[in-house]
Amino acid sequence: MNMQDKLQDLITNDYEFKFGEYFSRGWQLFGKKPGHYIGFFALTMLMIMVVAFIPVIGSIGAQILGGVLMVGFFVFSQNIQYNANPTFDDLFKPFSSFGKITIVQLIILGFTIVILMPILIFGFTSIFSGIFDIVQNADYYDNNPGAVFEMFDLEAMIPLAIITYLFLFFIQTIYMFSNPIAHFFNVSAWESMEASRKIIQKKFFHFFGLIILLAIMNIAGAMCIFVGLFITIPLTYTTMYAAFDDILKPTEANNDSLANDDSFEKRDN
Structure with a gap:
């Protein structure tokens, strides 16, 4: 089943979100190779730094x-899930999808910048107007240093910051499967993002709750x-993989012989 067929099936027939089982499955996966996961995380942090x-x-x-x-x-977790000889090299296999993942990350970065623009503009405007006011009324602020803080409209900044963070959480939630879909289903960056959005929006608050926890x-x-x-952090990734594997079943999409059973519960090895 290709991505389009899988997407249509999930949208038409819906799917069950097994909240507790994803945490349980994530812990089981981590427990099978804790040293590898911890080593992966240490190496990942070193490379990113x-x-x-x-x-x-650098930041991009x-x-x-x-x-x-x-x-x-995800690749390493999949190989553990299906006893497919997981190795340290699994961490680097997604570099075969580097171009698509790069595009996904850049698009998400673009969305993030757009979301941050209002609060950045508001913040810089408040700062520069405050500095200009201090220059014009230096004597007043010398005698009333506490008045400096009154220049900043914190009452407006706080709700704006809350709204901004909610939008950022929304973007991070609906696109959380974009990169795995691009790699496992071998589809374009935008197609993977649209698939992730449509699938997750079906159970948005379930996924949002998962991200919050x-x-x-x-x-x-x-x-x-x-x-x-x-x-x-490794447990976060294994939990996310458990949800990804249960909902999208990437081994089926790739006609992998390891996927012998559609049932999430029966695929415990």
Whole structure:
């Protein structure tokens, strides 16, 4: 079944979102190769940090690399799921889809910039108007230093910031499967993004809740002197893979002989 047929089937017939099972499956996958997952995460962070230091394009390059290596976690998890000889090389197999993943990441980056524009414009406008006001009324602010904070319209900034973050969460949620779809289903960047959007919008609040819980889990990991992230971030990827595998069944799409059963529950090896 190709991506178009799979998409039409999911939209027409709907699908079940197995919230608790995705966390359970993610933990099972992580538990089978914890050393590999932790090593993958350490190597991923090292590579991203090195790329991030490249002048001018470092931040963009790091985002693209992060997208590619995230799919590497999916490839490794799939091979564990189906006992298909998982190896350390799995992390780098998505580089075969580097071009498509790059386009996906750049489009998402573009959406992110557009979403951030209102709050950035508002913030810079407030700052520059405040500086101009200080220059014009220097004596007043010298005698009333606390009045400096009154220049900034925090009452307007707070709701604008909340709306901005909600839109950012929305974008991150509906496109969370874009890169894996581009790689596993071998479709174009935009086709993968549209497929991800249409599939996730069917159960948007389920996915949104999943993202929120994963974010809370990683915040808790960061609070443990960041050491906890070596467990929570790989667990985030394995949980996301469990949802991806159950809903889209990529092994079926690729006519993989490992996919002998459509049932998520019966594919536990």
